[in-house]
Amino acid sequence: MKYNIPRGTFDILPQTSYKWQFVMDSFRKIAASFGYKEITTPIFESADLFERSSGESSDVVQKEMYRFTDRKGREFALRPEGTAPVVRSYVENHLDVLSSRTKLFYIGPMFRYDRPQAGRFRQFYQYGIEAIGSNNPYYDAEVIALEMLWLNSLGLQNIRLELNSVGCPTCSAAYDEALRDFYRPQLPQLCPDCQKRFEQKPRRLLDCKVASCKALRQGAPSQLDYLDQPCAEHFAQVQAHLQAMNIPFTLNPGIVRGLDYYSHTAFEFIYEGLGAQNSLAGGGRYNGLIEQIGGKSIPAIGFAGGFERLLLALENEHIDFATCPKPQVYLICLGETARTAILPYLNSLRLWGIAIDFDPDKSSLKAQFKTADTVGARYALIVGDSEIEAKQLNLKDLQSGMQITLPLDNGQALQQFIAQNK
Ligand SMILES: [Zn+2]
Ligand SMILES: [Zn+2]
The missing domain is CATH 3.30.930.10 (Bira Bifunctional Protein; Domain 2)
Structure with a gap:
């Protein structure tokens, strides 16, 4: 189905x-x-x-x-x-x-x-x-x-x-009457819908989309003359x-x-x-x-x-009015231990409002860098077992290539760094 x-x-x-x-x-x-x-x-x-x-x-x-x-x-x-x-x-x-x-x-x-x-x-x-x-x-x-x-x-x-x-309602009644007078001689040429509207809502004849009705409205009286x-x-x-x-x-x-x-x-x-x-x-x-x-x-x-x-x-008009949101940070994780250990840190970052993405199905450094590029992340956060042990993280600016080391805290250091380097 x-x-x-x-x-x-x-x-x-x-x-x-x-x-x-x-x-x-x-x-x-x-x-x-x-x-x-x-x-x-x-x-x-x-x-x-x-x-x-x-x-x-x-x-x-x-x-x-x-x-x-x-x-x-x-x-x-x-x-x-x-x-x-x-x-x-x-x-x-x-x-x-x-x-x-x-x-x-x-x-x-x-x-x-x-x-x-x-x-x-x-x-x-x-x-x-x-x-x-x-x-x-x-x-x-x-x-x-x-x-x-x-x-x-x-x-x-x-x-x-x-x-x-x-x-x-007062002055439009007079206008409706003027419209009926204008359309009455042409009534048989109007489309079936307009023929129905003629008595009750003659003004609707003015916005009929049928070509022959459009042509017939040439010279119709204007509402503005009847206010x-x-x-x-x-x-x-x-x-x-x-x-x-x-x-x-x-x-x-x-x-x-x-x-x-x-x-x-x-x-x-x-x-x-x-x-x-x-x-x-x-x-x-x-x-x-x-x-x-x-x-x-x-x-x-x-x-x-x-x-x-x-x-x-x-x-x-080819107006570029909005850009597709991209993650600020892409997490590159090497090894199972590091991946489990980094999870609370990730959640803290997300609570700080930092858009951070990663793909648990990718394991090689190369594949992960490639995904970081595909999703358009500005930074790659690189973490392996040795970083977890040293309570440190490596952050790479994917635009400039610059790399810095950050403490593995509750996410505050990275949050401050990103706020300062927008
Ligand atoms: Zn009025
Ligand atoms: Zn019509």
Whole structure:
């Protein structure tokens, strides 16, 4: 019996896992420096949570959600996105009572039954930011700045921030009506999905990927012409904040976001080097979502991005952003007695935080030196029976060839030597 990985999933293998750790750690750092704290929610939630938040008619709920019934007949779903679970937790744990604003970030796998292609998987790893509690346009700019500064700091400079406002329920109704008027004469030429969306979610027609639908949207009315006074004022403030922060952006009224809960600001971070899957991250305001899933009316804004595409983009730009960790010390052991005697010393070194490796299946000096070279160790620690007897160790710097003798203590002498000779 031979088992294969499920379609649309991937293993993070040891030869690349350090890259994943690097980008995840680096995201944690930038989020912390903006005052965001990590939240981790379960991988599965009540299916109803996503149906209510994303909208019954959304592609996520209709086609992409991994739904299952547990042994007691309860309906669950593997989370297709991170915002609804965070908001569920926020409401359930009364985080609004603790503070008038809550700044959260998350990292973890999400699941969507989607057609796998480059940069798109059925299990994919996302990072996300949620600033909950304020409608201040400063926060729109803050979360956008966080992502832009982070991408730039990783070495990605050719990022385009596309910005839009999708208005509020009041003014978007007028816009929806204008869109229906625009599309009505062409209704028969639209794809079956768009024909279904026409009545309920005409804005979704703007992000249909079918070529004929794309062509038909030429000359469609812009949401930005339909914003009411408060929405227009908010959007102007967001732009003013971004300008003050020197974050460049372009307006794109075509950014509508796939999920129902967005209002006001919507944005995407585009990197052109990846073909069709060119969105590295996206988000927007969701002032209505918390109330929609049982909390108070509390405004919020956030975004999510995918680590897969980010890593592809870094690779595509040939950015050398992380190095594979190597052992600092490789132990070369000659003889059985020495090998047993050195074990407590090895453990002490490892407790001091020194990465030390050895291969008990290699016995000759030559084979062990060769392995030290293969694993890329900086130092070789050479020990035989006579060294154990003399309570001494030989350390060879494999870069310079310099060799020194150290006392066989609890590991402190070597720890100090390495700290001084980084
Ligand atoms: Zn409005
Ligand atoms: Zn369509």
